[in-house]
Amino acid sequence: MLxxxxxxxxxxxxxxxxxxxLVAALIDDQAQAAQAVKAASxxxxxxxxxxxxxxxxxxxLIYVGAGTSGRxxxxxxxxxxxxxxxxxxxxxxxxAGGPGAMFEAVEGAExxxxxxxxxxxxxxxxxxxVIVLVAASGTTPYVLGALQAARTVGALTLGIANNGGxxxxxxxxxxxxxxxxxxxxxxxxxxxxxxxxxxxxxxxxSALMVRLNKVYGNLMVDLQATNAKLVDRAIRLTMxxxxxxxxSARSALEACQYQVKIAILMLLKKHTASQAQALLDRHxxxxxxxxx
Numbered sequence: 001m002l003x004x005x006x007x008x009x010x011x012x013x014x015x016x017x018x019x020x021x022l023v024a025a026l027i028d029d030q031a032q033a034a035q036a037v038k039a040a041s042x043x044x045x046x047x048x049x050x051x052x053x054x055x056x057x058x059x060x061l062i063y064v065g066a067g068t069s070g071r072x073x074x075x076x077x078x079x080x081x082x083x084x085x086x087x088x089x090x091x092x093x094x095x096a097g098g099p100g101a102m103f104e105a106v107e108g109a110e111x112x113x114x115x116x117x118x119x120x121x122x123x124x125x126x127x128x129x130v131i132v133l134v135a136a137s138g139t140t141p142y143v144l145g146a147l148q149a150a151r152t153v154g155a156l157t158l159g160i161a162n163n164g165g166x167x168x169x170x171x172x173x174x175x176x177x178x179x180x181x182x183x184x185x186x187x188x189x190x191x192x193x194x195x196x197x198x199x200x201x202x203x204x205x206s207a208l209m210v211r212l213n214k215v216y217g218n219l220m221v222d223l224q225a226t227n228a229k230l231v232d233r234a235i236r237l238t239m240x241x242x243x244x245x246x247x248s249a250r251s252a253l254e255a256c257q258y259q260v261k262i263a264i265l266m267l268l269k270k271h272t273a274s275q276a277q278a279l280l281d282r283h284x285x286x287x288x289x290x291x292x
Contacts, residue, residue, distance in 0.1 A: 008182040029184040033195035052211045059128030064146040066096035066110035068190040069134040076201040084214040085222045096142040116145030129155040136189035138166025162193040213286040225258035242267040
């Protein structure tokens with residue numbers, strides 16, 4: 001039996017716990033997710049190193065999953081645009097059962113291996129694309145079908161599963177095994193298995209964006225200032241990076257459509273917006289080298 005499906009031996013009388021003990025048991029069990037991710041850090045690092053050149057060459061991130069795993073992949077894909085100004089066309093997600101399965105379970109969709117392959121082929125994957133395949137069990141047919149289709153065209157495949165020795169991990173170019181073990185509520189992989197998956201997806205995409213010059217120091221300098229909160233954040237980031245006051249930071253940002261990198265160059269290099277843009281372009285978006 002898969003570890004994620006094995007009944008936990010730690011809390012066999014969970015339904016009898018007082019609320020305080022019930023909450024403590026659930027929290028303590030979730031805490032193990034971070035340890036499972038930490039144990040997989042070497043394979044996560046290998047994944048980032050393999051992803052970066054393909055994505056830099058124009059490849060796309062394509063997430064594939066079913067149920068909770070699929071929803072987590074979709075969440076990671078949609079957050080890349082506002083956080084890092086990443087093109088929506090270069091962060092796609094496939095969910096077994098289609099878009100509607102994000103909100104309502106489509107029973108049996110995850111068992112269709114052929115559909116997984118067909119859905120991925122409709123995106124015309126190529127060599128530079130990175131296919132991020134997520135399945136707690138490591139055996140989900142829909143995900144395995146997509147894996148097979150991705151391997152056929154030479155795309156880079158990352159397999160993320162919570163059970164070792166499974167087909168997804170065996171077939172992927174890079175396997176990330178998150179050994180979270182039995183769930184405190186038997187088989188409910190939306191618990192610590194899902195938490196571990198979320199941590200890995202956050203880590204993979206964030207590390208990739210750092211490697212692609214979307215971060216300066218530890219500042220999120222490629223965000224899209226699409227609402228009042230993000231406008232304020234852009235001003236604070238510009239002030240922090242340049243030492244400018246709020247008025248100067250806002251003026252620079254207004255002159256360059258709130259592009260934080262450009263505003264920083266304008267203030268520190270005394271450039272116009274167009275001069276700053278040209279300088280950044282010459283350094284392929286790397287703010288640090290543009291400043292140096």
